Amino acid sequence: MTEGGSGGAPERDGLRAALGGLTTRGRSFLAAGMAAAVCSFLLGQPDLLRVGLLLAALPLVCVLVLHRTRYRVAGSRTLAPARVPVAAESRVRLRMENVSRLPTGVLMLQDRVPYVLGPRPRFVLDRVEAGGRREVSYRVRSDLRGRYPLGPLQLRLSDPFGMCELTRAFSTCDTLTVVPRVEPLPPVRLAGEAAGHGEGRQRSPALAGEDDVIPRGYRHGDDLRRVHWRSTARHGELMVRREEQPQKTRCTILLDTRATAHPGSGPDSAFEWAVTAAASSAAHLLERGFSVRLLTDTGTSVPGPDGAGGFGGFGGGTEPADTAGLMLDTLAVVEQSEEEGLSGAYDVLRGGGEGLLVAFFGDLDERQAAVAGRMRQRCGAALAFVLDGDAWTRGPGGIGFSAGQVPMDERLRLLREAGWKALPVAPGDTLADLWRAGSGPRRPADAETDAVRTPTGGWS
Numbered sequence: 001m002t003e004g005g006s007g008g009a010p011e012r013d014g015l016r017a018a019l020g021g022l023t024t025r026g027r028s029f030l031a032a033g034m035a036a037a038v039c040s041f042l043l044g045q046p047d048l049l050r051v052g053l054l055l056a057a058l059p060l061v062c063v064l065v066l067h068r069t070r071y072r073v074a075g076s077r078t079l080a081p082a083r084v085p086v087a088a089e090s091r092v093r094l095r096m097e098n099v100s101r102l103p104t105g106v107l108m109l110q111d112r113v114p115y116v117l118g119p120r121p122r123f124v125l126d127r128v129e130a131g132g133r134r135e136v137s138y139r140v141r142s143d144l145r146g147r148y149p150l151g152p153l154q155l156r157l158s159d160p161f162g163m164c165e166l167t168r169a170f171s172t173c174d175t176l177t178v179v180p181r182v183e184p185l186p187p188v189r190l191a192g193e194a195a196g197h198g199e200g201r202q203r204s205p206a207l208a209g210e211d212d213v214i215p216r217g218y219r220h221g222d223d224l225r226r227v228h229w230r231s232t233a234r235h236g237e238l239m240v241r242r243e244e245q246p247q248k249t250r251c252t253i254l255l256d257t258r259a260t261a262h263p264g265s266g267p268d269s270a271f272e273w274a275v276t277a278a279a280s281s282a283a284h285l286l287e288r289g290f291s292v293r294l295l296t297d298t299g300t301s302v303p304g305p306d307g308a309g310g311f312g313g314f315g316g317g318t319e320p321a322d323t324a325g326l327m328l329d330t331l332a333v334v335e336q337s338e339e340e341g342l343s344g345a346y347d348v349l350r351g352g353g354e355g356l357l358v359a360f361f362g363d364l365d366e367r368q369a370a371v372a373g374r375m376r377q378r379c380g381a382a383l384a385f386v387l388d389g390d391a392w393t394r395g396p397g398g399i400g401f402s403a404g405q406v407p408m409d410e411r412l413r414l415l416r417e418a419g420w421k422a423l424p425v426a427p428g429d430t431l432a433d434l435w436r437a438g439s440g441p442r443r444p445a446d447a448e449t450d451a452v453r454t455p456t457g458g459w460s
Helices: 014-020 024-043 046-068 229-235 270-287 320-333 343-349 366-376 389-393 408-417 431-437
Strands: 073-080 083-085 089-098 107-111 122-125 133-141 146-150 153-158 165-169 174-179 203-205 244-246 250-255 291-296 356-361 381-387 421-425
Touching: 014 046, 024 046, 073 153, 073 174, 083 320, 089 107, 122 133, 146 320, 174 320, 250 270, 270 291, 270 320, 270 356, 270 381, 270 431, 291 320, 291 343, 343 366, 356 366, 366 381, 366 408, 381 408, 408 421, 421 431
Parallel strands: 083 174, 250 291, 250 356, 356 381, 381 421
Antiparallel strands: 073 089, 089 133, 107 122, 107 153, 146 174, 153 165, 203 244
């Protein structure tokens, strides 16, 4: 995250740009000199001509000197940190170094930042001696997730008399990534978790006997009692037995990004709640040892090559921290899609063997509820958070349902009949309370009765 460049290298039309950089003071001196020269001819006063030439020559000399001066100034920018959650601050440090043999005049730094990050920062630096350096810093924050470019850094040079100012820009930009906020979730036991990592970890033999041993190369820290001497003699290097391997619990987090399913926009919209909930769920499950994949209604899956396919996390080919970072970076820029249904996600889940499925649905009609029901048949356990888009968009006391949608209790009934453990989500609900309510075995009454909200945020 560094950038460098020369602050005073002239361009092909640099002289014209330098003349265009005359300040109000410089233009006033030039105009006064020309006026004095004209008056000297009209009045026949040669002394007035000398004064006029002096006044006009001073700004022109400043332009020429500033244009020909070869200031070599190196600049760098550092973000700490470069990835922040929503509403958190990041500090940007700017460092300027005069690498030339000449001292500079007064310098003004200006960094270009998007409007959503705040006002454009400006700094005035006094004379920088040869080989000297200056450091300044400012803070940025955003209430909206996304990737925001910072830069290029602009440097404004001026002469000692303030007659002319020239602007030079560095070429390198940096990027600030604002990811969704990750909320801590309670460590409850989820359906389907006992078969793999998490609270109920199990290991099963991967080999049937001595003849079926598939050895691997010795790694630092391996127990020497696991050395397989027959394979060691055959390969000429230490080989160890793979006597057991973990049964990894997989989890797919499905995020419904359809624009028709999430009416409204802004930081407090239903869609932003779903994005934050998906990020919090992914981070929580990765910490619990799950192999997690993020899936959207379009069929896009993260992690995986080119953003498609594959589980990440414990035993998934990537470290949990790397997988969480990849998912957060993806969720930082996820936008509402133009898809009309959930068929893209269903095609990805068609293979089965998905383990736990956690879905964040928006408004569902009968057709999409049926598609979601078929998804349930492809996984071991399914937990659905159904957002009531009407509750987010209607005002106090407002009534009515979105066109083509079914009431919330009907959506829950359709999902529960298909085998989902479905919970409604309304404005003001916290994911931690809903997550706690979604734990434990599925009750038979869920398929016949609607959930009733309790004062403590649970469901009965």
